[in-house]
Amino acid sequence: MAASVHGGRIGNLPAEANAFIGRGLELAEIAGLLGTSRLVTLTGPGGVGKSRLALRAAHAAKAGFRGGVWLVELSELRNPDLLTNAVAQATRLTEQTLRPLLEAVCEHLAGAPLLLVLDTCEHVLSECARVVRELLANVPELRVLATSRQALGVPGEQLLTVVPLPLGEHDDAVQLFAARAAAAVPSFALTEDNRARVAAVCTRLDGIPLALELAAVRLRSLPLERLLEGLDSRFDLLVSSARPRTARHQTLRTAIGWSHELCTPLERLLWARLSVFAGGWDVEAAEFVCHGGPLDPEQVFPLLVSLTEKSIVTRDVEGLVVRYRMLDTVRSFGAEWLAGLGEAAAVRRRHRDYFRWIARQGEAEWLGPGQRMWAERLTAEHANLRLAVEECLAAPEPETALELTGSLWFFWFACGFAEEGRGYLERALGRAPADGGPEHGLAVWAHRLVTVVPEDLEAAESVSAAYVWLAEERRLPVPALPLTGASLAVRGESARSAVLYGPGGQAPVGDGGAEFFQLMTLALQAYLLAGQAAFERCASVAERLRQDCAKRGEVWMRAWGDFFVALAGIGLGHADEAVASAREALTAKWRVHDRIGAAAVADLLVAAQAARGEDEPAARLMGISRHLWRTAGLPQLGRPDTTVFHREYERRLRASLGDARFTEAVREGGELGVEAAIGMALGGEGGSA
Known part of the structure; x- marks a missing residue:
């Protein structure tokens, strides 16, 4: 069975945020290449529109892929070793298996014709190439559409170089600028009187879509004539002082830099500090991570609103949840500015500590009325949790990584990320002495817990021993924990499971993990009684x-x-x-x-x-x-x-x-x-x- 049917819809493509302008020839070429080639890669510089073009092409191709069209966004991925996990998660494969995950993904995707869109591959290029080779070799009806600043280098790969938009007065660049300007300033309209000035703005920006969109937003505060004058003067100043780059890269960086100069000092500071987030953030996270020095916590939200109005930050609303994010190129500019301020390490530590706190809160409240909220919240923060774990693993003291990966036992175990959790816990335990304190006991227990699957009786036994250790470290009463018996019961060995099941004992209280095992003991007792x-x-x-x-x-x-x-x-x-x-x-x-x-x-x-x-x-x-x-x-x-x-x-x-x-x-x-x-x-x- 292919992944086609997951979610009751054909794939996971997000809706397009606004109207797609132009690129008719490129769309036709992509459609043709996907008809004859199994791997098509869109290459080109940052800001040229590769991701948006791939999304539009993927939407257009849906009818031809009965197995679905699945988008894997890689921009937030920092660890190449988790690329297969990202593919599994995007295609709705739960990571609860001791088999090699890539093998499970290949089996999961096999069946009907399917298109996988890998967006922003350049920073994990080698691993992308390896995974794509394996997928293409083992999933016969799979097609891959990738975006990258470099080719993947996989045999059979077809390349399409995405170039800036055409620059004539009636061409796509002018149409895109006019559309985005009208969205920013409803009274704006493209007329014969202003068409030449709009075309001049587009020419100054080399037809690069991201640069055009950033400039269009400035019409909220500047008339078109002043915008064009500002582009001329600012670009001349910034280009002359910048280090050598390709002309188009220089144009894009200059456009972003110009937007940066038009921000207030506190807006620039917030922009820089927000660059530490991956995949997005909410207001609470921004206030905790980004405050300090001249920036008070209560100033963060109004400044965030201002950056959103300037299109530096985008705002996403789903139900009652509001989250913010930045485009990769804009985030990279902020990260360079943060490094120049000398604050990068300190802000990353605040990011790490915030998500350590979030993990502890989630563990404490998991067995309560907020359980569904925590499952959804931590799933939304998955990319940030990964960053926090990596920061902990890089810290000289091993306890922080043990604590964070162990505190997330409920996320790894109950929310479908067991394989990833196992990997992180093994790395954390590998850095720590075997006779560690409570954090070590917690991580050992969590590792055994996420390793328990019905085909692994040894793991089932060891998680019981690990919990006894954890309970002793935390000075908690120790219940009998019949996980081995449960594993046998799954196999139909009820008589043997009954021998292994002992008396319940007194259940521990007062700790998230302890409460969980108090409840689990009852569940396993019911399981074994049913088996008998x-x-x-x-x-x-x-x-x-x-x-x-x-x-x-x-x-x-x-x-x-x-x-x-x-x-x-x-x-x-x-x-x-x-x-x-x-x-x-x-x-x-x-x-x-x-x-x-x-x-x-x-x-x-x-x-x-x-x-x-x-x-x-x-x-x-x-x-x-x-x-x-x-x-x-x-x-x-x-x-x-x-x-x-x-x-x-x-x-x-x-x-x-x-x-x-x-x-x-x-x-x-x-x-x-x-x-x-x-x-x-x-x-x-x-x-x-």
């Missing part, structure tokens, strides 16, 4: 888990309580109640982005639907569950030969429906988009979840 067919006892333990979670306002572990109530209901013959509880569990797991949990609940719904005699819907749900396991990076758990569950229900449903009807129903479920599949599992007809 002790369904009434299972239901009782699961109900206790639900109540403990309800007291905290917690939803992620509460969903496991719903899961085991449903599982016990099936065993006791209460199919209707089982379906209702399983749907509650699925709703919660989906809201906090837990794809592994959603796949497990989909399995349970197969059994619940079958118990109600709804065999064809149950077979469709089996196709859905197999697809969800694939998106979680654990396709083997969706195969009928892997677990007792799948073997048993495959046999039952085939016998009831017949081979042909069963196979068709499973196929139909597996080809639904994920959102549509979740909607169907929740009782709809394949609508949006």
